[in-house]
Amino acid sequence: MSDRQTDALGRLWPAYGLDVPDGPVVPADLFGRRAPVVLEIGSGMGDSTAAMAAADPDRDYLAVEVHTPGIANLLDLADRLGLHNVRVAQGDALSLVSGLPTDVLDAVHVFFPDPWPKARHHKRRIIQPAHVALLRSRLRPGGTLHCATDWAEYAEAMRETLDADPELVDAYGGFAPRPAHRPVTKFERRAITAGRPVADLLYRRR
Numbered sequence: 001m002s003d004r005q006t007d008a009l010g011r012l013w014p015a016y017g018l019d020v021p022d023g024p025v026v027p028a029d030l031f032g033r034r035a036p037v038v039l040e041i042g043s044g045m046g047d048s049t050a051a052m053a054a055a056d057p058d059r060d061y062l063a064v065e066v067h068t069p070g071i072a073n074l075l076d077l078a079d080r081l082g083l084h085n086v087r088v089a090q091g092d093a094l095s096l097v098s099g100l101p102t103d104v105l106d107a108v109h110v111f112f113p114d115p116w117p118k119a120r121h122h123k124r125r126i127i128q129p130a131h132v133a134l135l136r137s138r139l140r141p142g143g144t145l146h147c148a149t150d151w152a153e154y155a156e157a158m159r160e161t162l163d164a165d166p167e168l169v170d171a172y173g174g175f176a177p178r179p180a181h182r183p184v185t186k187f188e189r190r191a192i193t194a195g196r197p198v199a200d201l202l203y204r205r206r
């Protein structure tokens with residue numbers, strides 16, 4: 001980690017970070033207010049989370065990530081931008097989601113999740129039927145599940161999985177146009193350079 005990231009982690013983790021607990025997670029307690037909550041799964045270096053939270057101060061952003069330097073970087077970005085609507089959980093996203101109350105999330109973002117391209121590893125993918133049912137159960141009715149990937153086969157598999165969930169409705173009847181509010185991250189830039197098209201998928205809970 002850079003000195004800046006080490007410093008941010010030391011100073012800010014106690015107030016803005018949490019280890020994914022075994023038990024319940026109450027967003028209003030984490031943020032000290034009741035506001036719509038966006039869950040950012042696999043926030044990476046935190047660039048998207050920080051930019052979206054800065055542009056959207058009336059919603060709270062809960063990021064979950066396993067990678068310590070990425071968490072430290074997000075804490076540093078949030079500090080530099082003076083954000084009070086960001087919290088970062090370290091650990092497994094699905095364990096965190098299991099601890100959330102039902103109907104609590106305004107949106108779930110899954111941007112550039114690990115594609116696990118080999119067929120024998122597909123079971124590790126975050127977007128698969130049982131995980132989607134769990135994520136969707138934590139969305140409020142009308143809340144959105146937004147996924148983005150540059151892996152074409154995963155994009156098709158995501159669409160098939162999301163279409164098959166009876167409680168989700170495809171907001172665009174197909175892949176969604178790229179939304180301007182989703183910042184371009186390193187992963188998207190790399191995909192563009194390599195000529196891989198990026199797919200966005202936007203579904204609403206009934």
Ligand SMILES: C[S@@+](CC[C@H](N)C(=O)[O-])C[C@H]1O[C@@H](n2cnc3c(N)ncnc32)[C@H](O)[C@@H]1O
Nearest residue numbers: 042043044064065066067092093111112114185
């Ligand atoms: C390809 S990166 C994308 C990062 C970011 N969303 C972006 O667009 O720049 C995927 C991230 O998901 C994280 N991740 C993978 N499995 C996870 C899990 N079970 N819980 C939380 N984060 C996870 C990885 O550590 C990695 O940072």
